[in-house]
Each structure stands twice: as structure tokens, then as C-alpha cells.
Amino acid sequence: MLKIVIWTVITVTALGLVLAVVLYLVARRFKVEEDPRIDEVEKVMPGANCGGCGFAGCRAFAEATVKAASPDENFCPVGGNDVMAKVAAILGFEAKAKAPMVAVVRCNGTCENRPRINEYGGYPSCKVKAALYSGDTGCAFGCLGCGDCVAACSFGALSMDPETGLPVVDEEKCTGCGACSKACPKGVIELRGKGPRGMRVYVSCINKDKGPAAKKACAAACIGCGICAKTCTHDAITVADNIAYIDFAKCKLCRECEAMCPTGAIHGVGFPKPLDKDAVKERIRKRNEAAKAAAAAEVKKEVEA
Amino acid sequence: MKRTFSIGGIHPHDSKISRECGIKPLAIPGTVYISLSQHIGAPAKPVVAVGDKVKVGQVIAEPGGFVSAFIHSSVSGTVKSIGPRKDLAGNPQMTVEIAVEGDEWLETIDRTPDLVTAIPEDGKEIVEKIRLGGIVGLGGATFPTHVKLMPPPGSKCEMLIINGCECEPYLTSDYRTLLERGEEVVVGAALIAKALGGVPCTFGIEENKPEAIAHIREIIAKLSASDKAYSNISVMSLKKRYPQGGEKQLIDAVMHRQVGSGGLPISVGAVVQNVATALATYEAVQKNKPLFENSVTMTGECFPQQANVMVRVGTPLSFIIDSLGGIPEDAVKIVSGGPMMGRAVANVDAATLKGTGGLLFLTAAQTVRKEASACIRCGRCADACPMGLEPFLLRKLALAGDMAALEANAVADCIECGCCLYSCPANIPLLDIIRLAKADVMKIMRARAAEAKAKAEAEKAAAEAKKSESNG
Amino acid sequence: MGKLLVTPSPHIHTKDSTRSLMLDVVIALLPAVIVSVVFYGWRELMLLGVSVGACLLLEWAVTRFMLKKPSTIGDLSAVITGILLALNVPYTTPWWVIAIGAVFAIGVAKMTFGGIGQNIFNPAIAGRVFLLVSFPTYMTTWSQPQGLFGLDAITGATPLGAVKEGLLAGSSVQDIMAAGGYDYATMLYANLGGSAGEACAIALLAGFVYLLCRRVIKPWITLSIFATVALTSLIFWGINPARFTDPLFNLLTGGLILGACFMATDYVTSPMSAWGGVVFGVGIGFLTMMIRYFGSYPEGVSFAILIMNAFVPLINMAFHQKKFGRK
Structure with a gap:
């Protein structure tokens, strides 16, 4: 009985050691040399990967910012000045403060203000709708009301008001990343100084x-x-x-x-x-x-x- | 075994309920609104000013570029305004508004009913008359016809195909044109064939129009007895299948050749023209009558007065509808064109264009989309796609935003025929999503092509500079 | 005439819906259901009822209370799962066993993946295999049926089971066949003693033909399964008829026809393309024969389909539609 226990312990231990050595060697062999500051910058980022900065995500932003000559070239609209100050501190620059921005819906075409003359029956996407026709009302410029902006927001700051048919921005949650503005095919949403x-x-x-x-x-x-x-x-x-x-x-x-x-x-x-x-x-x-x-x-x- | 295209396709009920309705001219409205963007390509530039008197057939706008076309007045009267006006989608387009006074035609237009069968010797002259006549492809794409008849250097046309499929359900204006004006269509086809260098010509007509097939065969036999120019025109009866009238599908059906991805029909030696285009060609070349009127099918199960009407370009849709009894009570949607590829009308005050082929009235039961449910991976969309694409996959990739994979899976080949959405048992809006993805991918592809071209040119310039340096 | 409706093209739609397709499958299964009730009596009808009821109830409950989405039972896919599960077990199975099978089929094999269209494995087969490994006694106690018209229940082995046992005991295939008195003509319409749905090959094939005529399914998967089973067994039988059973026997026995016609052709868990379907079918046919000849279970259709289900995503990646104008 004891023999079995001892042998089991020995086998498992040996196996663990061998695998540890293999893992170590593999890790050494495939190690990618990277600027350690990228990790540091990424740590202070908000981590939402919203793309509001124009990069694919927070990691991509960190890579680009570390490579850039000055941190002022890139700006994280979500983290705002606080995060950029931290980034600048890591990279040894001084950040210039920028005014905080907020998404503003520049359409007041509520159901009351803008009588509907058509009805949309296709895939509920502003982009699809915009490619098809000018919209349900006589106004060819205003909000189409399918909520592409709501879908684009990674912070839950936008919602459609069923009464007006227009999106509403929750200023507390809006980080001014601009994803909604890019998503709107009509260009109704503008980023304005808060x-x-x-x-x-x-x-x-x-x-x-x-x-x-x-x-x-x-x-x-x-x-x-x-x-x-x-x-x-x-x-x-x-x-x-x-x-x-x-x-x-x-x-x-x-x-x-x-x-x-x-x-x-x-x-x-x-x-x-x-x-x-x-x-x-x-x-x-x-x-x-x-x-x-x-x-x-x-x-x-x-x-x- | 009747011929048809080789991949996909669907068999919607053909619903040709207006097939017995002869083409009747419609009264001229009090005002016409002639859009300057009636064709693919650059909008035309107006050559008339507000207050000018115009006659029927007079040029009111000239081509705004190489791929563009002349636009003629469809009425006689006074130009009231030139400015933006909402089209059927509600988007503003530059439009010439003409108040109608009488019906005075240009003297150059031959208004006699005599059939002129003599084909001009010079092909270039035919192309020039087609250009001056403002003729565009009336099958739906409204591509300027004269551009299609000038094959790029190095390519050779081997066959002209006259598209008489009218594979869209409900529409019958091409069928009526074949029956009532078959002689003119055949002469028009011979003219186009001559312009392409005397190539053989085949009429592709679907088997659900046996009267048209027999009628055209008869006319060809009669004409070729007296004139050799008509001896290599033939009629091919094709199996009924949508979208046979698609250019690539029709070439595949008639010639068993497949136009490559992104290629033009001429790359396999084919040129396709629609029946109505052939008629317009006849009128422009033999009668000096430019394209300013076209036949429009007014149909739909809920529409009481089925009709095929000849309307002047720029007639408001509401005028046509009102003169045939107005919009039926139970219609919820008006489609300009056929039910598969036509566009829903958002604005009934919009005016007809050269390419307007029909107005279709649909009830809620016929057209309101059912709520989409989950994809059951039945593969019907892939079976139906005439381009051999996999719509279920494209939709998934589009929702994930994977542009590279979309391009690799040939989203750019999509002809937007609607077979996928039509056949989906789960009512998934496949085409809505794919169409958008296609536009995005095409944008990327074009940008890349432009970049490559610029780079090649820069390299060439640098090489030449080097050369001249070494020479000097 | 109020507001004009505006949608992107096309403006008309086929009359087929998920529900109508599923209804067609249910109709196609009816002959087999009727025959099984006639052969195996009211008990079989009870099993069908419990199975279908449990599948529907569970799907409704999961969509309603866990996914909080509109219920999907209206598409009738759960009905098919229920029927197939009931046809895949012996008629002597206790009702609570089949209820557990239904819970596994819908709850685990279907809804955990996200419901219809998302599951990797055919729910009915997953349920059946779950029961087979969890309750082997109930699932392999085959009884000669009593039937609606009275016959004493006799416990016996299925033809495949008899062959397996006989071979293990050292007899040759010919001896076993002679002892069992198996008659191929009878098997075609009354193959008694197995799972309820395997009873009548003609009824199953009639349903398959109905599905083909209605263009609900395409024949490639089923035909390639039959062809592969026939070919594989022909080769082995040709080499050693004493050790291996003949092609006709393999085609007619066990759940092959039920599996090939109704379970391998399930939209969700089979490849989309025709050639992909052929590969899928060949895989199922080959695996089935390998399990029958060399495995420890007498029957392998269920396992073969499950294994090939797992390969479907790979097959879909490898086989694409032929694109117009492209090499």
C-alpha cells in the first residue's frame, strides 16, 4: 500500500518537474521582446477597448503612444485628462489638458415635431435605412431612429426614447469617445465641449x-x-x-x-x-x-x- | 432540355396578371419633373434656363461625363425651375420642372408609323445616334447604352443578347413590347448588332411567354427573307427561373460562359441589351426620336386597373396612379420595378425616370416581413444564390465586421438579386446586411486599387525620370 | 392608405418558414409513428407523448425563464426531437427514463448551445446516447412486442445484438442467421424487437421520399450513408462471410434507416453543401460499420452521427459553394 503511495508521489513529482522545464524552455524560446512601458501604459488605460481613440483597443493605443514622439499625438477620450496625465508620467512627458467632450444629438425631430409619412420595415439599422431612402419624415437630414448609435456605445450611455424616437445621451456615462458619432450615417451626433x-x-x-x-x-x-x-x-x-x-x-x-x-x-x-x-x-x-x-x-x- | 443559368436561382410565382393589358398612352400631366440623374454615372448638365420654351424631344441637358447621357424634354412648354426635388426615396436630385403647353414635337422626329428596316452601313453612326438619343439600359441598371457599345480596345464582341426574360414577377411591359412592337424591337436589335460589328444576335426569352417567342421568330423569318442583315438573329427559349434577366446569368444561360468576378460581359465576348432598349434604339436611329417616354406596368393583386401605360419621362407617380383609380385601400407598399429588385417608393410625388418599368402595389399580407428567427442552417440561401455565395456566412462575417473574410468569400460578387432573403425560412434579413457589407468592402477594394495605381504610376514616373537622366 | 411602407428589396417572400419545414418532417415521421404504435401498442403512444411533451415543456421553460426570450416551441423542432427520441428507444423503456432523455436532449444538447440553430449535436441522438450509457439495462432490453392486436412479450435480442453475442460465443455468421431465422423481406416491413422506430423500413423510407418530394432535404447525405455501409460491408463480407455480416443485413437492421433519413439530415447538425454532405455521410457510414464489426456495442449509427456532428464545422469550412465565374 505504502509503496503505491510513494511511487505515485514520485511519478507525479517527476512529471511536474519535466513539464515545468519544458514550459520554461518554450517560454524562453518564444519570448517576444517588448517595450515594458507598453504594459505599464496599458495598465492605466480604462480597458474598455472602445476604439474611441482611433486604435483597435487599449493595447493598440498603448503601443502607438509609446512609439509616438509625444503623448499629445494620441488622446484617450474615455480616460480623459487623468489617464493622459498618468500615461505622460510613465513616458516622461507633460500632458496638455484637453476640455472634456460629450456626445450631443443635433436633432429635435420628435414624433410631434416631425410627422411621419413613411414606415420602415427592413433590418433595424440606420445604415441600411440611410442607404435606402431619406427617412420616415419630410426631413432628409435628421435622426433615423434605428439606434445604430445605441449599439455602438460601449458604455451604455445612449438609449432610445420611445416617446420622441430620438436617442438620449446619459452625460454621466458618456465618455466622449465618439463611437456613436462615427456610427451615425446622418452625422446627427456631434462631440462638443462638455x-x-x-x-x-x-x-x-x-x-x-x-x-x-x-x-x-x-x-x-x-x-x-x-x-x-x-x-x-x-x-x-x-x-x-x-x-x-x-x-x-x-x-x-x-x-x-x-x-x-x-x-x-x-x-x-x-x-x-x-x-x-x-x-x-x-x-x-x-x-x-x-x-x-x-x-x-x-x-x-x-x-x- | 431548355437552357438556363448554372448556379442557384429561385422560382417565385410569376404573377403576370397584367399580361393581357396592351400598352396604352397616358395623358400628359400639367407639369413634368425631369431628373438630371436618370442613369448610372455623372448627372447631366442642364442646357436650358428658367423661362426657356422647349419642344418634345429637345435636349435639355447634356452628358456630365463619359459615363453619362443626354436628357430630352418629354413635353412641350416652359421651363419653370431647375433645382433639387425629392426622388422616390426622398433624396433631393437636380430636376428640371417644365410646365406643359400643348404637345409640339421637334420637326426632326419622324412620327409616321412606317417600319424602317434598312440598316445604316456605318456602325459608328448608329452609336452616335444612340448617344444623341440619350438611350440608357432600360433593364433596370440604366447604364448609358453607347458606352456599352464601345468595347474597350483589345476586347471583341461575339454575340449580342437581347434580354427578354423579364424574370421579375408581375412586370409585363417587356412582354407587351415584344408582342405589340416586335418588328421595331427586332430592327433595333439588328441596329445594335450592326453597331457592334455585325455580330450574331440572340433573343433570350423565358418559356412562360410562348406567344412572344413565336411572334419574334415569325418576325425574324419575315424580315430575313428580304434583308440578309436579319438572318443571324435568333430566339432562344429559356427555362423560367429568377434571376435569369441578370446580365451574368443570361450570358451563362445563352452562351454557357461565366463572366469572371468583377469582369464585364465583354470579357467573354457578350453584350446584353434589354428589349425596351432595343425599341428605344430603333426609334432613335430610324425615327430620330430620342428616349423620352417608356412603358410602365401598373399592377398588383390589390390594384383594380391592371395596365401597361406609355408615360412621358418626368410624369409624377401620383399622376399615373390617380389616373388609374388611385392607391388601393389595402395597399401598404408601392414598389418601383419588380418585387425582387425594385425600390420601395417613399415619396409618391416623385417623377418617373427613363428606367421606371413598373409600379407594383402590395398588400400587408404580401409584403410585410415576418419577424426573423434563428438561422437553422438549412443552406437554402446558399442553394438559391445565383453567384454561388454563402449568404449565411456573409451575414455572420458582416455582423462580426470581418472585412478581409468578407472579401475572401466574394461579397463583392453579390448582384443583390434578393434570392437569399426570399428563400430564407427564418426570415433573416440576409440581403439587407450583405448589401451594406458589400458597399463597405467595395470601398476598401477601390481605395486599394487606387493606391496601387498611384504607386505604379509613381514608380513608372520615377523609372522614366531615371531613364531620361541616364539618356541625358 | 396611410404611411407608405419602405423596405429594402426583395419585397416578396417564400411561403416556407422554419415551422412549415419542421411540420413537413413531422408529417414524414407519421408513417413510422403509426406503424410503431400498431406494432408496439399503447405503451409506445405513451412514450411518444411523454417524450414530445417533455421536450416542448423544457424548451418553453428554458426560453421563458432562463433565456428570457420569446418561446421558440412554435417552430416545432422540439416536437421532432421528441418523436425521434421516442422512436429511438425500446418500447419497454419506463416513462421517467425517456423524460430524462428529453431533458438531456433539449436542456443540455440544444438549449445550452443557444437553442435552435446553435447546437452542435443532434439533440435526439444526444438524448438517446445519454440514456444508452446511463440506463443500459432499460435501453438494451429488447422485447418482442405485444402490439395493438395482442402478442405475448418475449424478451429477445435484436438481430445485430444476436450476431454480436453469437460471434463472441464463437459461432459463425451463417449459423447465427440460420438460428435467428432472419428473413430480409420481413425485415423490410416488420423488423421487430429493436427500437420502436426501427420496426418498419418501408414506413421510414416513405417519409424520406416525402421529404425529398417536398424539397425539405437533399438526398446526398442519406444516399452516401447507404452507399458507404453497403460498400464497406461488401468488402468485409467478401473477405470473410463467416466473421462479417452481409450488406443487405446491415442496411436493413438497426437504426440505420431511421438515422440516415431523419437524424443525419437534421439541418442544424449537418453540412450545408452537397459535397460536404457526401463527406459527412461517408464518415457516418464508415464509422457505423466499424462500430458494428469491431466495437463493443452491437449498433453504431448513433455514435457515428454524433462523432460526425462534431466534424461539421470543419467540413463546412472545407467545402464551399462553387462560385460563379471563379475557379
């Missing part, structure tokens, strides 16, 4: 049709009237192709454009108080009058001189 304390103003429409056509298709369309651009005192708004665009780097969040927009296409979000449109309009009117008066005085002065 803004101070999440406050920002944007034009929630990308309809390039002329005013009347856009208005006919959707009650909340930007009609390219340009009132916002005229109102803006910060030179942040441009109108091109019948569509207004607010440059978030220049916007000072005064919300005057929002108050003046005739169709309600300009949205302000994240503000603590709702917008008092009349008060803002009154303020603008007074300012314009003052400006007019000043201009008249100027002219008068010139004439007198």
Missing part, C-alpha cells in the same frame, strides 16, 4: 433645406434665418447651408440666441434655471436701442464736426 458644469448651448438641427422646406418637414428645424448670428455678441455663431452652428469654444453661454430662435432649434442644457425668454429678449432690445442711439449720436457728432 462646458462649465455641463452647461452648453447648441443648435439641435442639421437640416440643410431652405427655411420653408425645413419648417414644413419639422416644427423644430433650424431654418437658417440668421437671427441667432445677429444676436450673438461673441461671434460664436455662423450660418452656412441654411444651418446655424455655435462654436462651443467661443460661446459664452449667454443664451441670447436660444431666446431669439423662432423655431426653438437652439437648446441650452445643464443650466440651473430655465430660460426666461422675455427677460432676455427685453435685454437684447434695450441693448440694441442703446446701440442704435449711440450710433445715431456718433453720426450726429460726425455731422457736427
